[in-house]
Amino acid sequence: MYPPRAVAAMIGVSPSTLKTWDQRYGLGPSARTDGGHRRYDENDVTVLRRMIALTGQGLAPAAAAELARKAPAPRTPATLSEDVASTARKGFLNAARRLDEPLMSDLAAKLVTEHGVVPSWDSVFVPCLTELGTVVTDSGRGVEIEHLASSSILSTFRAVPRPGKPGVLAALLSCAPEEQHVLALEALGAALSEAGFWWRNLGGRVPPEALCDAVERLRPAVVVIWAHSAELAALVPLWELHTGSEALLAVAGPGWAGVAVPSFARRPGDLAEAVQIVLSRAGT
Structure with missing residues (x-):
């Protein structure tokens, strides 16, 4: 259980902001001490982190608070199905061999948006880069393909929004x-x-x-x-x-x-x- 000042330091807001969110939007602590002091648990802190992320994306505080209180549905599966991953790998590799950077970037961004960074990395990006790198090693050709593919993935990762307000x-x-x-x-x-x-x-x-x-x-x-x-x-x-x-x-x-x-x-x-x-x- 955390006191307000500790929570404020953890998530990068002021204690007065925590108090305002409690009073206006009901994002308060789950418990109080015998003396009436507020205490936040891990779930409370998770909700507050969601509040910061949502307001950072431009949502009004009241709407952000409503969404933050709702436990989010799992955003992505732990892994991609092999059918989806195989199709994505084929499309990305075909675009890479044509040096079609706009298409690679579009495919990578769509994959990350729909399935998340970790499944996209494990099931699509790493296998594709490994295959392209093997071609370079075996034939001495295709470095330009490998570099452009890496650049497309890199730009996709850097486009993932960071939390709206700096925290710890x-x-x-x-x-x-x-x-x-x-x-x-x-x-x-x-x-x-x-x-x-x-x-x-x-x-x-x-x-x-x-x-x-x-x-x-x-x-x-x-x-x-x-x-x-x-x-x-x-x-x-x-x-x-x-x-x-x-x-x-x-x-x-x-x-x-x-x-x-x-x-x-x-x-x-x-x-x-x-x-x-x-x-x-x-x-x-």
Whole structure:
């Protein structure tokens, strides 16, 4: 159970705003202490986060409050059906081979809108990029196709709306030093935006000192560091980050398979697990 000031700090609004939402729209706490002090539970905080997201999308406060109180229906299935995923992969790959970036972007945006970031990433985008990358490796041709496909997916992820009003920073995302592959981190950021959480992405080739400085200044709940090779993963200052911050550390990407990861760091096996790690930590 949380007092109003703690909730206000968690979701990035003032205590007076919480009081106004309680009085005007009924978005108040579920309990009070024996002394009459307001106390919010996890469900109350979830409703308030929805209120912030909805008003950020332009809804009037009264309408947003009405929607926020309703438990949302599951937005997306956990996975896409194979029929839907197969059709989507075929359409995206055909557009990629024609270098039809507008069509790729349209297909990607429609997929994410209808099914969500995680199912789209797991069932369509990753298989398509893997297939295109295999062609490049085997034949030495098709780099332009792979790059344009990645660009289309990247623009789709960056178009996913973030929560309307800044709140507590749930996650700081960063590539390992000299790492230039950023797409998986953009997928994670888009998935966090869908869930109504704030994040920042430092991008590729982040020097160790810069990463440590950013963590110290921003104080995120979770730091997620991506590496696609063991050589690059070994450059990440995990122990410095651990001793200098209270943030939970998570390491992602195939590069960590060849590195002894300290016990204090989490290693998600896929995008869905990475999202859950951030949401679980930030929700506390």
